[in-house]
Amino acid sequence: MSSLIRGQNGCSKLSHNESCRDGPVTSGSRFVPESSDIRTLRLTLALYAVILVAKMAAYLASGVMAVFAEALHTLSDIFITTFLLIAATYSRRQADAVHMFGYGRAQNIAALVAATLFISFTSFQLYQEAIPRLFRPHEVEYENLPLVLGVIVGSMVLAAIPLVMLYIQKARGAAAKALLLELVNDQLGLAAALLATILIPLGYPLADPIAAIVVATIIAANAIILFRDSASFLLGKSPGPEFLAEMERTARSVPGVVNLRGVRAEYVGPDTVHAGMQIEVAPNITVEEGARITAEVRRRVHERIHPGYCYIEIDPAHEPLPGTSAT
Known part of the structure; x- marks a missing residue:
């Protein structure tokens, strides 16, 4: 034959x-139609910017370390979401003579870099700030705790909007999956900060650095999972x-x-x-x-x-x- x-x-x-x-x-066309992933990423980026301003204002007014931890967490989220958005947009390009199977793996590259940023920047910085506070919790004077409570609860509500949108979305790309995982961890970190803010006026100042360490650990664990999964895709999963x-x-x-x-x-x-x-x-x-x-x-x-x-x-x-x- x-x-x-x-x-x-x-x-x-x-x-x-x-x-x-x-x-x-x-x-x-060189690009496929815009997906719901990209629209959700854009919405999330805008909400993160609002949340960051509110958290930094609450930290400066109160001195609560857990809120500062959450502000750094949100700052890293902004950089990472921006990078994921660029990658998700780029990955819509159709296959060509240079990349014959398309650009879909761009999202996994972005997720891999995002995981590296989680570990190298946010987690390390939070551990560095929070651990010394464990040994001198009474050196800090806390103020405006009702404001902090309001900011934390408001942040949880705002962050829940894209979380619900992604949860009910049937098909999710790598960038959206990375964002979904981070939004879940946002809620966990905010819950820890909320608990610390409630315990501080009750005579438990150690709750503040402990909550900050919890947030740092959540970020680090998230980064390890994201790094592992993204590397597996890039290696030909x-x-x-x-x-x-x-x-x-x-x-x-x-x-x-x-x-x-x-x-x-x-x-x-x-x-x-x-x-x-x-x-x-x-x-x-x-x-x-x-x-x-x-x-x-x-x-x-x-x-x-x-x-x-x-x-x-x-x-x-x-x-x-x-x-x-x-x-």
Whole structure:
């Protein structure tokens, strides 16, 4: 079987050792339509700016370390959300000659850098400020604690808006997932600051540096998780054994597929998979029949498991099947 002709699905001509691939249908524009992820990131960035101003004003008026910790937390969120927004916008670019599988991994790069910033800047700074306070809690005089309570509760309400939007959103990219995790941790950090502010006037000044350390630990843990997950994607994370098993079952269900080898898949974007496999067909079938089998395998794979790209290599089986006609 020297070659396979172009099938109706648009696959390129190939020899029996070559392969055929396709990708998502695009509109011709360099960018795909703006996603709800990007709109949520923009809203969150605006809310973070308001929250930062309120927290810094509350800290300057009260001297509560937990509020300062939350202000630094929000400042890092602003830088990180800005970076994630740029990456999410950039990742909408369609595949081209330079990046043939698109720019989806830009979000994972941004998340990786965001994780580094969480650890190197915010967490370290908060530990550095809060730990000495554990040994001299009575040196600080606290004022305007009702103002602090109001700012914290208001911040929790504002931060809950994008949190709810992301939670009910069915499909989330890497940038949105990173933001969702951070918004959850924002609520946890604010809860710790709220508890500390309540305990301070009750005679527990140690609650302030302890709350700041809790916030720093939340940020550090978040960074480690985000770093691990983003690095896994950039290293070619598999969509999992169930995905691969379904690919194999789908390909084997096509009449004419004798054997299957080399089933592989990796993420090339938050929701885009690059899949590949080798199918074996009877060596003495016609060229047209080989093209039909290849096209049907690809059609069923796209229909059932929706990979972004399907890369198929077709080879002759080692032995002719009984009952097949010679070319």
